[in-house]
């Protein structure tokens with residue numbers, strides 16, 4: 278197998294030298310294991326956290342270990358009856374062309390529902406993150422106003438469409454005019470604000486203009502100036518579904534952030550409910566999620582966009598690009614033939 282390992286830990290922004298390509302020989306199959314040929318690798322912002330040796334909700338990747346990652350592949354050879362040869366499977370196979378698995382956290386993907394790449398996108402981890410974050414964490418109610426950051430990304434695009442289907446007023450914040458046009462024309466956002474075109478102050482004014490009744494739910498994925506701009510417009514008893522803070526993942530801009538007392542005061546005076554959440558705590562709801570969102574994808578009520586890099590060797594570049602907003606849609610790597 279060819280795999281991509283963590284060669285060194287980044288100092289601030291990651292660079293290509295933090296990764297290294299290696300050839301490895303996989304172990305022979307034993308009872309209960311199977312060999313997977315990876316077709317699609319998912320690139321996700323959480324991988325930035327795994328590159329640091331810091332305490333978080335998951336262990337860091339060790340230096341020299343395969344980069345962690347969700348993937349979809351085909352079972353080539355099997356000594357596990359639950360995962361027979363030819364089955365399409367999704368699991369944490371990592372940044373590799375092939376993997377041997379014992380089935381832990383691996384699920385079978387039904388190619389009849391949707392293209393199998395969606396098992397890492399709209400019908401996978403980003404999808405359930407959007408669905409749980411909107412409903413269970415954000416406690417969204419029909420008719421309310423929601424702001425969605427990273428509005429056209431893997432998670433945000435689904436939040437926006439689900440919110441629109443619930444008759445909410447949906448305001449996106451995204452990087453660039455093209456992304457904003459896509460948000461409004463294809464994803465059903467009522468308005469989308471380009472954060473590149475604003476500083477925190479003018480972004481705040483733009484949110485006030487787009488949300489004349491204030492903001493009931495903020496789907497927070499970015500932190501930075503977007504968070505600063507949205508906070509003053511939260512309605513009393515508003516909810517913030519705290520999904521991510523990508524603007525701060527590599528340390529950039531933290532020193533310019535609003536002081537904690539300012540943020541704390543907004544939460545107090547507006548009686549905000551701020552709840553962080555991590556997708557895997559909710560994976561037991563996966564069947565309910567698929568039952569609701571699967572048909573919406575199949576009949577086109579929910580659309581999705583993928584940004585595809587070709588070949589495992591291009592995974593590091595695509596990953597670095599995604600961290601700074603270079604992706605347009607769910608970032609995937611085509612590792613093997615479909």
Ligand code: NDP
Pocket residue numbers: 321322323402403406427428429430431432433450451452453456472498499501503519520521522523524525554555556557599600601602603604605606607608
């Ligand atoms: P996306 O497809 O949204 O890609 C990341 C996007 O983040 C970029 O395209 C860019 O969008 C935006 N971004 C990057 N830097 C900045 C910045 N400085 N300021 C504002 N926006 C920025 O990725 P995902 O949908 O997979 O993830 C989105 C967020 O959700 C991340 O924070 C991620 O960590 C989090 N997440 C959390 C999960 C959980 O369980 N809590 C699960 C999955 C994701 P743009 O160009 O529009 O600015």
